Amino acid sequence: MIDSVYLVQPRIAHGPHVPCDDSLRGRRIERIARAGKQVRISLSGGWTLVVHLGMTGRLIVTAADESPAKHTHLRIAFRGEPVELRFCDPRRFGGVWLVDGNPDEAKGWIGRRIPPVAADPLRISLAQWRKLIARPRQIKALLLDQNPLSGVGNIYCDEALHRAGIHPLTRAADLSPAASRKLYHALRRVLTEAIALGGSSVSDYRNAQGAPGQFQTRHRVYGREGQPCRRCRTPIIRLVVAGRGTHICPKCQRLR
């Protein structure tokens, strides 16, 4: 049961309600689920605390008496339990939203809106996938856009495109049925494997216990500029696509 709430940096909180003693004291955490890139913490009374880690955000459970790490923006303490749930985010691209009811239908707004949550690549069929990506857009820009498809970020996008042998600038609608199917399976494999290994800790990511992920050791292109492609030994190159650093093997991922 939540006992006290300290919003150290109010600017990271958005939505209809502000996390504070008055709004959260006495509520219990009933369920924690992932939705796209968000962590949704369901509380008693039908409220939900939505957390987006952005790039450098962390949700950590620590001893209540441990001095807070730099850039700790939210601290939640529990009655009779010597632990705190803390949200830390040095670059503040993440955020928290406290909503009364369904986060997807929240009304009455303070600050940023909750990023969209649409179809999850791990929960759609190949037929649904084909429909969603049949658009005249760069495949990388489409995968990073959370509106048609949610949960794919820069690392897993690059990794999936390499495994499928697809250039990030390819027009999604121009992908052959075989290439589209290949990408569907490659993306699902990358996400499944990354989740199993606890994510990619390139710089900041840590899980709730403070441990880093291990998927970065399986990266085939991301962060490997100049190093040999694990399939054909050609040096990995870096370009910018959709405003993001993009890593490809120029031989395995040809345009056209």
Place this chain on the structure above:
DNA sequence: CGCATTTCCTGGAGGC
């Protein structure tokens, strides 16, 4: 509609 650019923010890296 698509797409490039800018903005938010800080730590780490590189240059001098």
Place this chain on the structure above:
DNA sequence: TGCCTCCAGGAAATGC
């Protein structure tokens, strides 16, 4: 050692 500049990126806003 210290100061400066640049860069990383999730997602929204802006302009074409």
